[in-house]
Every structure is written in structure tokens, then in C-alpha cells.
Amino acid sequence: MFVRGALAAVLLLVLSPAPAQAAPAASDVRWSVQPSTAKGPDGRDYVIRRAAPGERLTDYVGITNLTTRPLTFSVYGTDAYTTDDGSFALLPAARKPTDIGSWTTLGATKYTVPANTRLDVPFAISVPADATPGDHAGGVVASIAEPQTTASGQQVLVDRRVAARVYLTVAGAVAPTLKIDSVRLEYAQATNPADGGVMTVRYLVHNTGNLRLSGTGTVRVTGPFGWELARTGGMVIPELLPGGSVTVTEKILGVQPTVRLAAEVSVVPASFEQRLPTVSRGTGVWAWPWALVAVLGAALLYLILRLVRRRRRARATALDSVRTPAA
Numbered sequence: 334m335f336v337r338g339a340l341a342a343v344l345l346l347v348l349s350p351a352p353a354q355a356a357p358a359a360s361d362v363r364w365s366v367q368p369s370t371a372k373g374p375d376g377r378d379y380v381i382r383r384a385a386p387g388e389r390l391t392d393y394v395g396i397t398n399l400t401t402r403p404l405t406f407s408v409y410g411t412d413a414y415t416t417d418d419g420s421f422a423l424l425p426a427a428r429k430p431t432d433i434g435s436w437t438t439l440g441a442t443k444y445t446v447p448a449n450t451r452l453d454v455p456f457a458i459s460v461p462a463d464a465t466p467g468d469h470a471g472g473v474v475a476s477i478a479e480p481q482t483t484a485s486g487q488q489v490l491v492d493r494r495v496a497a498r499v500y501l502t503v504a505g506a507v508a509p510t511l512k513i514d515s516v517r518l519e520y521a522q523a524t525n526p527a528d529g530g531v532m533t534v535r536y537l538v539h540n541t542g543n544l545r546l547s548g549t550g551t552v553r554v555t556g557p558f559g560w561e562l563a564r565t566g567g568m569v570i571p572e573l574l575p576g577g578s579v580t581v582t583e584k585i586l587g588v589q590p591t592v593r594l595a596a597e598v599s600v601v602p603a604s605f606e607q608r609l610p611t612v613s614r615g616t617g618v619w620a621w622p623w624a625l626v627a628v629l630g631a632a633l634l635y636l637i638l639r640l641v642r643r644r645r646r647a648r649a650t651a652l653d654s655v656r657t658p659a660a
């Protein structure tokens with residue numbers, strides 16, 4: 334694998350964050366970053382460590398130059414966060430870290446790696462005495478900033494970054510907790526009433542604890558009197574860092590309109606050291622069966638018209654009997 338245990342390369346156009354993507358085809362610069370030791374990689378996918386407040390840890394990342402010329406990298410630590418879609422991401426280079434990235438130090442800010450060579454770079458994490466218990470996530474980044482010309486001829490500085498993830502658990506009281514902050518429903522009927530409709534369920538899952546967590550979410554749709562109309566399979570909730578959140582969207586087809594529909598979302602946290610409780614939240618949406626309403630309305634109108642005609646005939650018959658003299 335090109336980058337084992339490393340975050341995908343991130344292009345930063347004019348030092349502003351952009352979605353992760355592969356290196357431009359016009360560039361021949363290639364490198365990888367992975368957890369290592371003083372003697373070379375040890376098979377870890379990520380740097381995962383535990384420490385007490387006030388403790389100092391040392392570790393290594395291996396930076397491998399995969400080109401035929403020497404490359405000079407800026408190497409630094411930074412913080413991680415959960416993106417809106419639930420992905421793991423690192424702060425842009427221009428943003429100063431305030432958590433584990435600020436605790437991470439290296440012997441130098443730049444390292445030159447010869448062609449087709451790996452350099453094992455030591456780094457240290459000095460945990461503050463007042464560090465909060467729980468998980469802290471970040472990465473050790475090796476980056477190269479290169480000037481490039483856009484299709485319009487504009488000169489831009491592209492900061493290409495590859496990083497090894499770092500997870501640190503600080504000793505102390507832990508509180509692994511997931512919460513469903515909100516549930517929103519939308520219902521749209523199909524053109525053919527027999528097909529029911531489409532219910533769109535959006536719910537926000539928030540990691541309100543101090544440990545990284547993932548889980549599985551399900552949605553149960555019911556009609557009046559708790560009549561179950563649909564149930565989804567398990568939706569994987571990606572790993573959320575403490576404080577992170579993700580909005581999950583599910584579309585459920587063939588839901589029949591029953592005037593009032595309810596949806597209950599349940600999220601089961603992934604297996605942990607202890608069994609964590611399932612969290613649930615529900616809400617409802619109006620779903621009028623307009624086709625049935627139209628049929629019933631037409632039938633009611635027909636009955637009213639028949640009743641009116643019958644009364645008119647009866648009144649006309651009564652008037653005729655009054656006007657016609659008896660024989």
C-alpha cells in the first residue's frame with residue numbers, strides 16, 4: 334500500500350483547506366509516512382499510546398522518499414477533528430493546534446530525506462499536568478509546498494501533506510457517550526398511490542463523551558397505534574472523536590401514508606470495555622393519503638348530490654299532488 338497507516342494526501346490551495354485527493358499527475362513527488370521505531374516500521378497502522386497527565390512520551394514516524402532525488406519536508410504535529418461527513422481530518426497548516434498537536438515536539442522543523450530512502454524521525458508528546466482525561470487525536474505531518482500554475486495561468490502554492498495518525502488516551506475518569514441531537518423527517522408520496530411514498534430521515538449523532546466511539550444506527554417507522562410500517566438495517570456510524578458529530582441520512586421507500594407517521598432512531602454504540610446503552614430519539618410527520626382522501630371526497634360528494642336530487646324529487650312530487658284536484 335502506498336501510504337500505510339497514513340492519512341491520505343491533502344492538497345491545500347493557497348494554504349486553504351481543500352478535500353483530500355491524490356497528488357497531481359504533473360508532479361513526480363511521492364512519499365509516505367507511517368508509525369515507526371528507531372530501527373524502522375513496526376507494523377502499526379496508527380500511533381496509539383496511553384499516558385498520565387504530566388507524562389512525556391517518545392515515538393517515531395518513518396518518512397519514506399519514493400522519488401529519485403532528495404526531498405525536504407516540513408514536519409510538525411497538529412490536531413485532528415471529525416468532519417461533517419464523519420471523516421477523520423487534520424487542521425490546515427495555517428491553523429495553530431491547541432490540543433495534542435501543541436503537545437508534540439520534534440528535533441527540527443524540516444528534514445531532508447535522500448532519494449529512495451526512509452528516515453525515522455523521533456517526536457515527543459509532553460502531556461500537560463492539567464490535560465483532560467480521555468482520547469486526544471492528531472497527527473504528525475510531513476508536507477511539501479510547491480508552486481504550481483493553474484489552467485488560467487495563476488501561480489498558486491500547493492501544500493501537499495501526508496500524516497501518521499496519533500491517538501493518545503490520557504488517564505483519568507472516562508465517559509463514553511453518544512447522543513442523538515436531532516431527528517428530522519420528510520415525506521413525499523409517489524405518483525402511483527400503490528407505491529406508497531419516500532420517507533427521508535436525517536439525524537445528528539454527537540459524541541458527547543471523552544472517548545472516540547462508533548456505532549450502528551437503525552430507524553423504525555410506525556403508523557397509528559404503533560403499527561410498524563418499515564425498519565432499516567444497521568447503518569454504520571463512523572468513528573467520532575470526542576465532541577465530533579455526523580449527520581446520517583436514510584431514505585426509506587414504500588412507506589404508506591397513514592395520516593401520521595412516526596420514526597424512532599436508535600444508535601447502538603460499538604463494543605467497548607463495558608456495554609454501553611442504546612440511545613434513541615423519535616419524531617413524527619404528517620402523511621395524508623391524498624388518493625384515498627380524493628376517493629372518499631368524491632364518494633361523499635356523490636352521496637350529497639344523490640341526497641339533494643332525491644329531496645328535490647320528493648318536493649316536486651309533493652307540489653304536484655297539491656296542485657292536482659282529486660277526482
